[in-house]
Amino acid sequence: MDDETAEIELLEQNLNKTRQISQRMTTILSSFDTRLVKLEKSILPLYNSTQLLTRRARNIESALGKIDEIASYQEGIAAEEALVLRGPQPGQLHEYIEVVQRMNATIAFGMGDTGARDTARLVETGAKKVLQRYTELVAEASSGTPINGPDFELIPFDPAMIAALRPIVDFLRTLPLPRTHPSHPAAPAIQSALKEAQKGYGDMRGAWVKKCLEVYGKRAVERAGTIDAVNSGEEFGRFIQNMLNVAEDEYAVLNELAPLTAPSFIASTYTTLITPLTSLFSSTFSSLSALIKRSLHKYTILALSAYSCLLEYQEQWEDIMVNRSSRKDSNDLKDMLQAIRASCQRSFPEFLADIKIAASSSQGELSTGVVSVTMSTVEYLERLPDVREAAASMLKSLGDGNWKMGEGAQVGKAKRDDIDDRTILEHFTFDAVSMIVNTLQTLGRTNRRPAFGSIFLLNNISYLLTRLILKPRSPEIPALLSDPSKNMLQSNFRTAKAAYFDSNFSPLLQTLAEDKDKSKSATKEKFTRFFDLFEEVAERHTLARVLHDDDESRETVADEAVKLVVPSLQRFIQRNMGKDFSKNPKKYIKMSAEEVESLIKSFYLERDNMPPPAERATNNLLIQAGWSR
Incomplete structure (x- = not known):
């Protein structure tokens, strides 16, 4: 009991000491807090002043950085402006295009009107400088000496030049246009420059392909009167085919290299490109037509052969030279086809008229040999199978029998849609054979010495019979003649032989x-x-x-x-x-x-x-x- 009391008293003493210590600590802390409050009150004005100075220092540093940045940017703008004005340098085309594209992109951001206009002028200048390079490369690809060999060789657009033009074309196609960028200050001027450059492309390529082809057109005209008539017509056909091949190839390249790809711009440029070709075609065939008209009886087969070639390429011409261009109402081949057609139609009655006139054109004593009218008639009939389709078409359009002008034929009354090619040709050749036989008989009778006249008639009728029936150069020649035509020749040969024996x-x-x-x-x-x-x-x-x-x-x-x-x-x-x-x-x-x-x-x-x-x-x-x- 005493021990427990002693412990309690000891605890109370310790508790009193702890309380006294706590009171003294509380007093010290209260005094320290009071002093801190006083210190804070004295330091706060200085702290506030220091913060303001720090903020001002940061603002000054930021302003200086912006000033440096703006100065640097202005230096860059000046350098880029000088680069744009100087134009793309060799090996720096890619960098030049990047500069123009970057300047064009800045116009879309919030620049003032003055800055946008200035930048737009630089973009316009840069676009024109690149267009100038585009034109130079096209001109380089459209110059030189064509290959003027015996056969035409298509000279395609240089692939290396296409590769050099492709990045330029890709850039030009990204430039602002009024249709795509209506608010861009430089869009109208850029479009105008692009249109002019694209027209220049058409002019240069058109002049070049004409230069490559014109020697072959001149050659075809010069050879028309010296080589075989059918071959001459076929040569003109090859000339047309070469022209169409060139136009087809140029159209494909135009679609690849044209800066303005809208259909209307492509059609307009293509029209510019093919205009020299169509002019060359018209002048070449006008020369051919003039040659034929000067001596139609001599060049009838040539006219028919040329007509066949024109007819063969009519659909292809329509597709390549008309439908793809902006000249929908102009078809040079169709116009020339009508001109040649008129000459071909006129040739048949004139051919018969020439045979008939020969009967009264002889002066003085005739030779007993084969005369020119006989040989020309045989030559004509021998060549007719080579152009039979064109000849049959012309005869049917003329009308069955209408080739006998002045012989009782009624023009426009004998047309039949159901008559076939073979029949119409047989009718015409019958009239031709009948006409030449009558002419030869008249010439034989006009000879003052009947014995010589009989030899003349026998020689000429025999020439007709041999070349057209007995020994033709082609099995197609007798097929042109109907049985009445063959019987007429055989009967007249027998009659001529009998007259020869009788007179001699x-x-x-x-x-x-x-x-x-x-x-x-x-x-x-x-x-x-x-x-x-x-x-x-x-x-x-x-x-x-x-x-x-x-x-x-x-x-x-x-x-x-x-x-x-x-x-x-x-x-x-x-x-x-x-x-x-x-x-x-x-x-x-x-x-x-x-x-x-x-x-x-x-x-x-x-x-x-x-x-x-x-x-x-x-x-x-x-x-x-x-x-x-």
Whole structure:
């Protein structure tokens, strides 16, 4: 109990000491807090002043930084402006384009009106400098010496130049235009510059491709009168094809390199580009048309061949040269097609008219050879299969039979839509054959010496028959002729051959014919008359060559002439030799029947190819008879 009391008292003493210590600490802290409050009150004004100075210092530093930044930016603007004004330098095109694009981008941000206008002028200047480089590269690609070989070679746009132009074109296509950037200050001026540069592209490329093609157009015109007519027409066809190929290639490159890609701008530029080509085409075909019109009968096949070529390329021309351009109402090929068509239509009646006029155009004595009207008619009919489609089209448009102007044909009354190509061609060739036969008959009759006229007619009719039916150069030639045409030629050949025998050998046979007077003097007169006439026949055949271009027919005529004359002469000699009509029969019988036969056969030997022995034998027979060539 006493121990517990002692502990309690000890605890109370410790508690009192702790309380006393706490009171003293509280007093000290209260005194310290009071002093801190006094200190704060005395320091606060200084603190506030220090904060204001610090804030001002930061503002000053920030202002100085902005000033430096603005100064640096202005220096950069000045440098970029100088770069833009100087233009793109070699190897720095990419950097130049970046500068112009960056300046163009600043216009979209909140710049003042003055700054935007100044920057816009620089963007415009930069765009024009790049356009100038664009034009220089296009001009470089459109210059030089074309390849003027015998065959046209397409010279494509240099791939290396396309690669150099592509980044320029990509930049130009990003420039502001009124349609895409209506508020951009430089948009109208930039669009105007782009349009001018694009038109320049069309002008330069058009002039270049014309330069590449024009030598071939001139060559085609110059050769038109010297080479085969069908080949000449085909050459013009190749000229058109080359022109279309060039236009097609240029159109593809234009779409790749045009700064303004709107369809209207492409069409306008393409029109500028192909205008020199269409002008070249028009001038070339105008020259061809003038050549044809000056001598239509000579160049009819050329006209038909050219018409076929124009017709073949009409659809392609429409697509490439008309539909893609802005000249929808202008079609040069169609205009030229109409001009050639008119010439072709006129050629058929004029061809027949020329044949008919030939019958009255001869002056003086005719030769017995094949005349020009016969050869030109055959040449015309031989070439007709090569242009049969064009010829049939022209004849059908003209009207069946309307080619016989002045022959009773009623123009516009004979057109038939159901007539086919073969029939219309057969009708025309029948009229042509009929006309040339009539002309030859008229010419043969006008010869003052009928015997020579018969040789003339036989030679010319034989030429027609051989070249058109018996030995044509092509199986397509007889196919043009109807059966009536073939029968007409064959019948007239037989008639001409009969007339030839009648005018040359019938007088011989008439002298050998029996009559009532069988006296010696009459017999002598018959022999004298026979050999005098035979001398005339020999001289005539020395001057006139019979069927010189047809060996087979010539041999047939020779055999028929021998069979016609020699048997009658043999019978007459046999009948009168036993009567002792003369003490010197050889005075009147100047040649034996065998010698007459040999001489007749010699009439039909080719003079250039006659074997020397045969020629000498013929001359000897004539000398023995007292004749000389």
